[in-house]
Amino acid sequence: MIRFEQATKYARTKGIKKPIIEDASLTLNRGKSVGLLGRNGAGKSTLLRLIAGAIRLDKGRIVRRGKISWPLGFQGSFQTSLTGEQNVRFVARIYGVDTEELIAYVEDFAELGPFYKAPVGTYSSGMKARLAFGLSMGVNFDYYLVDEITAVGDANFKKKCQAVFETKLQDSDLIMVSHSTGTIRTYCDCGVVLEKGKLTYYDDVEDAIRAHDINMKEN
Amino acid sequence: MSYLSTHIRVVGALLVREMATRFGSKPGGYVWALLDPAAHILLMTMIFRAIARAPALGTSFALFFATGYIAFQFYQAMTSYLNSAVRANRALLSYPNVAPIDTVVARFVLQVGTTTLVAFIVLGTIVATMRVDTSLHWPTILEAVAMACLFGLGIAMINCVLFLKYPLYEQVFGIVNRPLFLISGVFFLPDSIPAPYHDLVLINPLVHIVMGFRKGFYPEYRAIGLDMNYLYGIAFLTLFAGMLVFTLSRKTLRNE
Numbered sequence: 001m002i003r004f005e006q007a008t009k010y011a012r013t014k015g016i017k018k019p020i021i022e023d024a025s026l027t028l029n030r031g032k033s034v035g036l037l038g039r040n041g042a043g044k045s046t047l048l049r050l051i052a053g054a055i056r057l058d059k060g061r062i063v064r065r066g067k068i069s070w071p072l073g074f075q076g077s078f079q080t081s082l083t084g085e086q087n088v089r090f091v092a093r094i095y096g097v098d099t100e101e102l103i104a105y106v107e108d109f110a111e112l113g114p115f116y117k118a119p120v121g122t123y124s125s126g127m128k129a130r131l132a133f134g135l136s137m138g139v140n141f142d143y144y145l146v147d148e149i150t151a152v153g154d155a156n157f158k159k160k161c162q163a164v165f166e167t168k169l170q171d172s173d174l175i176m177v178s179h180s181t182g183t184i185r186t187y188c189d190c191g192v193v194l195e196k197g198k199l200t201y202y203d204d205v206e207d208a209i210r211a212h213d214i215n216m217k218e219n
Numbered sequence: 220m221s222y223l224s225t226h227i228r229v230v231g232a233l234l235v236r237e238m239a240t241r242f243g244s245k246p247g248g249y250v251w252a253l254l255d256p257a258a259h260i261l262l263m264t265m266i267f268r269a270i271a272r273a274p275a276l277g278t279s280f281a282l283f284f285a286t287g288y289i290a291f292q293f294y295q296a297m298t299s300y301l302n303s304a305v306r307a308n309r310a311l312l313s314y315p316n317v318a319p320i321d322t323v324v325a326r327f328v329l330q331v332g333t334t335t336l337v338a339f340i341v342l343g344t345i346v347a348t349m350r351v352d353t354s355l356h357w358p359t360i361l362e363a364v365a366m367a368c369l370f371g372l373g374i375a376m377i378n379c380v381l382f383l384k385y386p387l388y389e390q391v392f393g394i395v396n397r398p399l400f401l402i403s404g405v406f407f408l409p410d411s412i413p414a415p416y417h418d419l420v421l422i423n424p425l426v427h428i429v430m431g432f433r434k435g436f437y438p439e440y441r442a443i444g445l446d447m448n449y450l451y452g453i454a455f456l457t458l459f460a461g462m463l464v465f466t467l468s469r470k471t472l473r474n475e
Contacts, residue, residue, distance in 0.1 A: 053315035055473055068315070076310040081240055093232030094316045096225070 002028045002051060002068075002143070002175075004199065006060035009050060011043060020046050022197035023060070030066065030142065033174035035188035035205055037181075037212040042194045044177040048145050051175060066142030073152070075132045080121030084112055084131050087120060088138075095139055102138045109134035109164070111157070126153060137164050144168065146176040149183060181209050226324075229317050233308070233325035252333050256296065257340045260288055264345075267406070275408045276437050281345045282353070283433075287405035289338045290432030293364055294425055295400070296334055297371030301326050302378040305472050312473055319472040320465065323376060331368055342436075353436060360435030362447070367428045370454040376461030380468040404429045410443045417444065424453040 004026040011018045020043035028034055038044045049055045052068055078087050088106045092099040107116050110130040115123065123131070129152045136144070152161060169187070178184050184191065184205060191208020193200045195215050202208035242251040264281045274283035301323060305312075308322040346353050382389045403425040412420050420426055427450040430442045465472070 049313075052313075054313050056470065070314050074313060076313055079236065079240055082236070086236075086239060090232050090236050091314070093235070094229045094314060096228050 001030055001063075001065045003063040004060070005063065007050070007057050007062060008059035009043075009046065009055075009057050011046060019197035021050075021194070021199060024197075024199040026192070026199050026201055028175070028192075028201075030173060032189040033169065033176065033187055035184035035191045035208060036175065036177045036194065037184065037191055037208055038194035039216060044194055045147055047194060048147055048175065048177055051143075052145055067140070068143045069136060069139070069141040069145050072136045072144055072146045072149070073129060073132045074136070075128055078120045078128065078131070081119055083119055084110070084116045084123070087131070088135055091135055091139070097139055102135075105138040106131065106134040109137060109160075129153070130157065133161060137161075137168065141172055143173050143175055146174055146178075148178055149176075181212075184209065225316055226318065226321060229321045230325045230328070233311075233317075233321055234329055237325055237329055253336050253340060256292065256334075256337045260285055260292075260337070260341050261344070263288065275411065276433065276440055278351060279345065279349050282342075282349065282436065284406070285341050285345055286433045286436050287403075287429050289334070289341060290363060290367060290429045291400065291403055291405050291425060292337070293331075293334050293367035294371040294374075294428065297327070297330050297368060298375045298378065298396070300330050301372065301375030302382060304375070305379045306383060319379075319469065323372075323379065323465075327368075327372055327375075335364075354438060356435045356438060358435075360432060363428050363431035363435065366431070366450050366454045367425075369458050370424060370428070373454065373457030373459070373461035376465045377457075380464050380471060383471055384468070399423075399425060402426075410441070421446070424450055 004021075004024050007024045008022050009020045011020050036044050036047060046055070048071060050057060050062065051064075052070060053062075053064070054070070077091070079090075082090075085103055085107070088103050089099055092102040110116070110127075110133070112123075112127055112131065115127060120128065120131070133152050152158065174187055176184060176187055188205045191202045191205045191212075193202070193208055193211050193215065200208075200211065202211065238249050238252075242248050247254075264284045267284050268280040271280055274280040276283050304322045304326045305319045308317070311317045311322070312319065378389075378392065382392075402420065403423060404420070409417065409420045409426050409430065421444050427445055427447070430445045431447065431450065434440050434442045434445065
């Protein structure tokens, strides 16, 4: 369960103060995957980072029950001078999961071959993305945060990602940001629309998409 | 409890990562973190032995210079490494598990360990090759080292925040920090400075650190003007200020 209690967060850049969420209260229950909808620049990604706990609220609080992932496929933490394996080992350590198990899982999943033991700096962008996706899938979370699923690898690899992802979703929930309503429809049961600092929850994802479309038309 | 264990786990992981990345690309790896400063100190010592006829204390110029330099390094190497602890690891803060303070703690532990090992290598070599027996007074030495580390940690925590907030301050700090080496009593004894300047020199807490450290190696050294209360006061005050600034600036550190 994730609960927002009078949560307020402003985005500040160069003296401009803009609310991302203002005094928002909302409860997301386990067992339902959530699609986050909102216009460009509304702050969906910031909201995701708030849920993850990577940044803090200005006011209010977020109560989290359950393990929440980092954004799926996050690559920013890869140290280019370290090998893929060393980077995986680091994440295993900070999340307190079995190091050898995770290393073996990612090695098998990411299909990097001998490059797994080469510095990440030598990887192609596709290889990096595969490593990042494998790493995300290798650690078990109750909630997976997804900021725009980006397709990774060739057709075969995509199929494999899809399959793993579906199995994960049997025990875990998604919180997903996407501009593609099709993707949201496929993965999510319910929806939250972020508009002008307000969070509105819709139990049916179709209602959320409809509300979002109306917002977009109003402009 | 799980809160604390997460921190410990993260610090451990960061320690390994820092050790691997700092010197990882060179053959020999972490050994260079020890050899580099050790070689530097030994070389400087030899040069000064050639220039100076007699040390201000004792008979070994090597010991005189190395004790001063290493005491100073406990502060200097600490701040120069820790100032960028958060900035260098900022990408990792996207993992909610990693807190800004973890990066500081990891670097602190690593740097204290490194300088300590360097001290053992350099001073051990010098003491072992000296003809005169040296009796060490460990409590005095450890006290000076502890104060140097805490003072350095405090300064670095303040800098972690201020460097991010005010890039100009980073320039100013660099300019002010550089000549510290010359005025902290590494080459000379503050005791020998004439009256009006003597008090000025003693304002610098590093002078007290160097004096205290040396006192542990030279039982006959009187260290006039050494004020441990002053040193404790400054060190803990700085550390407190550092913790305060660090805690109040979590947002800046997390980059929002």
